[in-house]
Amino acid sequence: MPVPNIAGQVMTVTGAMDPGDLGVTLMHEHIFSDFAKLSSPNYDPTANSSRGGEQLTLETLHLAREGKISAGLMTEEDVAIAEVLEYRTWGGNTIVDVTPIGLMRDTVTLRRISYVTGVHVIMGAAYFARVFPENIERLSVEELTDSIIEDVTVGIDGSGIRAGIIGEVGIEGDPISPSEVKIIKAAARASKATGAAISFHRGGVDREKLDVLRTVAEEGGDLSRVVMGHADFIAGDVPLLKEIFELGVYIEFDFLGNIGVPLAWQPGQEKVRPFSPADSAMVARTILELVEAGYEDRILLSHDVGGKLRLKRYGGMGYSFLLEKFLPHLRVGGVQEGQIHKFMVENPRKVLTFVAPS
Numbered sequence: 071m072p073v074p075n076i077a078g079q080v081m082t083v084t085g086a087m088d089p090g091d092l093g094v095t096l097m098h099e100h101i102f103s104d105f106a107k108l109s110s111p112n113y114d115p116t117a118n119s120s121r122g123g124e125q126l127t128l129e130t131l132h133l134a135r136e137g138k139i140s141a142g143l144m145t146e147e148d149v150a151i152a153e154v155l156e157y158r159t160w161g162g163n164t165i166v167d168v169t170p171i172g173l174m175r176d177t178v179t180l181r182r183i184s185y186v187t188g189v190h191v192i193m194g195a196a197y198f199a200r201v202f203p204e205n206i207e208r209l210s211v212e213e214l215t216d217s218i219i220e221d222v223t224v225g226i227d228g229s230g231i232r233a234g235i236i237g238e239v240g241i242e243g244d245p246i247s248p249s250e251v252k253i254i255k256a257a258a259r260a261s262k263a264t265g266a267a268i269s270f271h272r273g274g275v276d277r278e279k280l281d282v283l284r285t286v287a288e289e290g291g292d293l294s295r296v297v298m299g300h301a302d303f304i305a306g307d308v309p310l311l312k313e314i315f316e317l318g319v320y321i322e323f324d325f326l327g328n329i330g331v332p333l334a335w336q337p338g339q340e341k342v343r344p345f346s347p348a349d350s351a352m353v354a355r356t357i358l359e360l361v362e363a364g365y366e367d368r369i370l371l372s373h374d375v376g377g378k379l380r381l382k383r384y385g386g387m388g389y390s391f392l393l394e395k396f397l398p399h400l401r402v403g404g405v406q407e408g409q410i411h412k413f414m415v416e417n418p419r420k421v422l423t424f425v426a427p428s
């Protein structure tokens with residue numbers, strides 16, 4: 071299949087665009103998605119949106135924060151428009167919706183939201199090994215690669231709307247499964263073939279990230295085109311962050327503004343469980359350290375709004391936490407305006423601009 075060369079451009083849901091028009095960009099969000107599938111393998115998205123039939127209200131919010139009722143389904147268009155408009159009010163221009171294949175990507179609605187709000191939307195294309203496709207064991211790396219290439223070069227689900235990034239690639243690790251190895255290879259090959267960048271969900275636990283990146287390189291992937299997401303989990307491990315940076319990738323702190331009750335924390339557990347605003351403060355401290363060490367050209371920030379609880383209308387911080395609350399906090403900490411411009415504008419622009427297929 072001939073691959074079009076859109077080197078030097080970015081691909082949004084409304085078509086190819088000059089990267090200079092991206093402006094302030096959130097690199098890792100979800101506007102429409104169904105992440106309830108992740109918490110419950112038998113979950114039926116066509117049935118009631120919450121397990122046990124309980125609807126999400128202010129009165130049941132505490133149950134949803136504990137995971138006792140599901141809030142993973144994001145399908146309300148009016149709510150999405152209001153939340154995206156709020157981001158725009160705070161100065162936002164572009165949102166990258168990295169919802170993986172099979173978790174309810176909604177091409178046409180996303181394009182409508184982009185037209186209505188004036189915010190550019192870029193869609194992702196990648197697999198999340200644990201949930202989709204169900205028959206991943208039987209699919210070859212070639213088949214997985216071809217379907218990603220089709221999303222990037224032809225369009226998603228026959229809509230003609232093309233993905234602008236390969237992500238989020240659903241690697242959880244601990245340990246990395248054979249299916250996960252397949253989707254890492256497929257992402258690397260599709261990146262090489264199309265010139266699109268790769269955005270990883272977590273990309274393995276701790277040092278597994280280095281193995282994941284090694285696999286990308288072995289498959290011909292360009293590590294300078296790779297984003298390691300959900301780095302908030304290792305925000306307390308600056309030596310590891312530096313080791314990953316030294317491979318030439320971007321590191322993305324993308325759970326910022328996540329509110330919740332950190333019930334998952336266990337005494338003696340030294341790793342960050344980024345489920346409280348205090349953890350955003352810890353990420354801020356780490357960013358100061360990384361800027362000091364000279365890594366400002368490869369830091370990315372986002373919220374990973376990935377369920378109703380993250381939306382302002384359901385008690386969350388929405389898509390504007392960074393612009394509204396976090397960046398002012400970084401400024402107080404001593405981060406310069408030019409550095410913030412890199413995190414929010416220049417670094418996303420470099421990642422999202424296609425290079426020539428090879």
Ligand SMILES: [Zn+2]
Pocket residue numbers: 238271272300
């Ligand atoms: Zn993720």
